Amino acid sequence: MAVNLHIPSDDAVFPVAGVEIGVTEAGIRKANRRDLTVFRLSAGSNVAGVFTRNRFCAAPVLVCQEHLAASGPIRALVINTGNANAGTGEPGMQAAQETCRALATLMQLDSKQILPFSTGVILEPLPVDRIKAGLPGALKNLSENNWVSAAHGIMTTDTLPKIHSQRINLGGQTITITGISKGAGMIRPNMATMLSYLATDAGIAQPLLNQLAKELADVSFNRITIDGDTSTNDSFIVIATGKSGLTIDSTAHPQYDALKATLAAAATDLAQKIVRDGEGATKFMTIQVEEAKTTEEALQVAYAVAHSPLVKTAFFASDPNLGRILAAIGYAGINDLDVSGVKLWLGDVLVATKGGRNPDYQEADGQRVMKEPEILVRIALGRGNVSETVYTCDFSHEYVSINADYRS
Amino acid sequence: MAVNLHIPSDDAVFPVAGVEIGVTEAGIRKANRRDLTVFRLSAGSNVAGVFTRNRFCAAPVLVCQEHLAASGPIRALVINTGNANAGTGEPGMQAAQETCRALATLMQLDSKQILPFSTGVILEPLPVDRIKAGLPGALKNLSENNWVSAAHGIMTTDTLPKIHSQRINLGGQTITITGISKGAGMIRPNMATMLSYLATDAGIAQPLLNQLAKELADVSFNRITIDGDTSTNDSFIVIATGKSGLTIDSTAHPQYDALKATLAAAATDLAQKIVRDGEGATKFMTIQVEEAKTTEEALQVAYAVAHSPLVKTAFFASDPNLGRILAAIGYAGINDLDVSGVKLWLGDVLVATKGGRNPDYQEADGQRVMKEPEILVRIALGRGNVSETVYTCDFSHEYVSINADYRS
Structure with missing residues (x-):
């Protein structure tokens, strides 16, 4: 019974050049459920993230922060539902790293080029073998047209997928912005059991993207609350592939303000969609x-x-x-x-x-x-x-x- | 479905010499409901109170604080349910004062010798005429044996009355401690839609009683929460009539520590009874x-x-x-x-x-x-x-x- 949560039709969800997505059923907690999603990002993409401030933050959050701080550019994301890999101590850290290593081997990357995400039950060991067994299936269907499938693939108690997609004209160029989010409970500022991935084919220089991700979170995911519980796993990821040809390297760029405003509106829409699908929400x-x-x-x-x-x-x-x-x-x-x-x-x-x-x-x-x-x-x-x-x-x-x- | 909330049998509820209570049905919000309670306190009684810190605190809370700060000794309390007289602005203050004046006339007191309390719906005008019309009925049945009736008379969403009563021997003298509380929702520290009245026939000097009331609240009513909502009307009142003959005027008195520990246990029990009757509580x-x-x-x-x-x-x-x-x-x-x-x-x-x-x-x-x-x-x-x-x-x-x- 989500409140005015509209899902765009398939032909209104625009692929972002440079972002391919594969989704599969890995049986992590339940059978017959899309629960494992992989993003492959083209060379030249920049990635920035904002994460939960919960002190019991999950192992994948710690691994994401470590990998984003490392020098190797991020080239893939791997997201599982069914288990949060949180409150799992040192074995949880090893499980998150093992997931990255397995995907790195399959994709011929360094494991530090991969960001792992988990959402689901806390305090239970991550079934890493099922994730590893599912990865080839996810890679097999990598496509730029899988955003809707990914929006389903990251759902937990969500009743509906959450997608935002639009094209805008910036200085004569068409720029695409598409993003997804998930979350319905354990939602409050700083942040929530929420995951969100927002991508654009604009290019944004890394230091600027880092700052921008924080500013976008502050007007969107840091302004929603469902139950006042801050999750252990919240992650908001902004991807800028640069495939459109437009590249922005400073706030002084003539297109920066328009791009930022559009991304902020997209992030706010994705955040509001989480509230609209809040657990049991009628208003x-x-x-x-x-x-x-x-x-x-x-x-x-x-x-x-x-x-x-x-x-x-x-x-x-x-x-x-x-x-x-x-x-x-x-x-x-x-x-x-x-x-x-x-x-x-x-x-x-x-x-x-x-x-x-x-x-x-x-x-x-x-x-x-x-x-x-x-x-x-x-x-x-x-x-x-x-x-x-x-x-x-x-x-x-x-x-x-x-x-x-x-x-x- | 209160959790292990035990009500003492009538013969285990001991009157406190110097405290008479009258309860009546004034039809304040609903008919056929005990909703108006008056306490008459004997000469020589001391009274101290601890109140909500909510900035939208109710008119009666402001009047209580003013009357406690005035020099005339407190001789009566008047408590209505069905309406909180909170969020009522200046008309609410006038209504609380009018209640005190009406009772003062009937009891031949100064209105500053009366403490008013209200609990119920916020933001609606207090039906002061119904309260005034009910006062003679409450005064007519004043009795030292009405504690159980008063525990019913102050209930709102409570499912059961909350009473604590005991006798202890202090230095060879029998001292009685009896108290009641109400509250089931809008409960959190500092404090709650809770009212509690704890009386003893020990005498306790006014400055000591003021300090003691605060200390008792801090280990009892300031340590409970049901829903995290701090009410506009919370009041905890401690009454020491001195009728037992034992009078304590400093913390150095040989019986002070034992009396304080017993009062603290009584206040904690009354506070826990509120949680046990928390709205919908099963645990x-x-x-x-x-x-x-x-x-x-x-x-x-x-x-x-x-x-x-x-x-x-x-x-x-x-x-x-x-x-x-x-x-x-x-x-x-x-x-x-x-x-x-x-x-x-x-x-x-x-x-x-x-x-x-x-x-x-x-x-x-x-x-x-x-x-x-x-x-x-x-x-x-x-x-x-x-x-x-x-x-x-x-x-x-x-x-x-x-x-x-x-x-x-």
Whole structure:
């Protein structure tokens, strides 16, 4: 029951020159399920990544960071579902490295040119033999036209694949941007059990790409939350193959701002798609905090509201029990907040002002907005001029079912 | 479906000399429900309170703080359910004051000698006329034997009343301690939609009682969480009537330590009873964090685990999906946490060590512990020697039902 999650038709998913993808069923946790995906990147591609800050980060995250820091250019990605290879200690590190070595041998690469990714259950040993046995099958169907298949291949509790694809004209050249993401639970800023791969055939110099990946994450994957749980495995990878002929090597390049804005919109769309497919989601909520003194306090308030189970269950019920939002604002941690300066809107309806209910507020107006599948919650703090926006979903019976049954 | 929440039999609930209680049905939100409670305190009683730190704290909380700071001794409490008088701005303040004035007139007191409390829906005007109309009825049945009735009278989404009562011998004198609490949702440290009133016939000097109330809250009501939402109305009130003849005026008094320990145990029991009756609770979990460097980091980890919806749903399912606990430890915010030093036990079962799964861990052992209604989660951080314990419950379908339906 994803909320307005649209899947582009196959002919609207554009291949990115220089990115080939192979997907196979390796039986990692369950049979008859696409669970192993390989990306092959053409020579000249640059790759940058942003990863979870969870201290129990997974073995593949540590290996990715090591390989990205090494000098050899990245030429392949390998992604398995069914097992997160997290909380697996030293044997987990060996399993991630063994996966890279096996693929390196098959592709005639150095194992440091490969980035491994895992998503699924934590604390269980990675079945590395099944992954190794599946790799030849994945390599056999490498194709530039496999983005949709890859979007399926990286799903776990996702109900739908998440794909963004577009072509834009930059200075007379056609540039393609295509990306996929996965994730539906254990989602919160910095970041989530989410994986996302965003590719363009524009060329972007490595130092610039590193910086850009971080900036893209900050406006997209670092602004979504489903359940407040930060995963051990979150990874966001940006690939720039340069095959279009356009190459950007500094922020001063005349096409840089347009490319960055397009990539940011693509990353935001892929991030929002994760929320739209949030576990059990029936509503998509945008929490917009305005008039904050700092980014930090704007986000504190936005996440307090977005994480409140009471707020989330009220949205599930379409019940304008909006005092719960005021309570969340009040406990967000701004110790000198003057509540008499706070305003709260639900959509275009002013609900609270001067520390209490807006005298003109009618419950019927709140009810009307609450019934929509997409809801804007706007909070003005009356303290400054900083705004921040985060995206989240409601909390339903289905959420409990999914997470009480996920493993068993 | 409260978890091991025992209600003492009527003859095990001991009156506290100097505390009379009257309870009535005032029809504040629903008919045929005890929703208005008045305490009358004998001359010589001292009263101290600890309140929510929510910036949107309710009007009655502000009035309580003002009246406690005034010089006139507190002689009565008035508690309504059905409406929190929170998020109500200036009209809410007037409503709380009007309630005090009405009761003051009936009891021939100054309105500053009265503490008002409200619990229920936020953001709706307090029906002060119904409260005023109910007060004579509450006063008519004032009695020292009404503690059980009061425990019912302050309930909202609670399924059971919460009462603690005991007699102890201090230096040859019998001292009575009896208290009640309410709360089942919007519960988290500092504090919760919880109200608690703990009375003793020991006398405790006012400055000492003020300090003691804070210390009692810190080991009890500030160590519980159900949903991570801090309420606008939390209040914990300690009453010392002095009617027993024992009077304690400093921490050096020979009976002080024993009285404090007994009051702390009573407050902890009343706090744990709130968790045992947590909305939809089927499990009672004790999260014990050891070997932390500081109290703050121990609590950070304990609350990250206690608030994680993924952890809470796994406990609901009795599913030892324990990687979710490691993930919560990892994102708790200790940036220099060395995960190789972390140990995790479920009950007496060592689950994780050296950054990964304990090689001897058998899922059947984890499963055995998870099936119990009371579960101890022990986490050793390997960084220092500070321990902290918090109490929480699981997250069930029933939680969503209760909070999606609470108002409508």
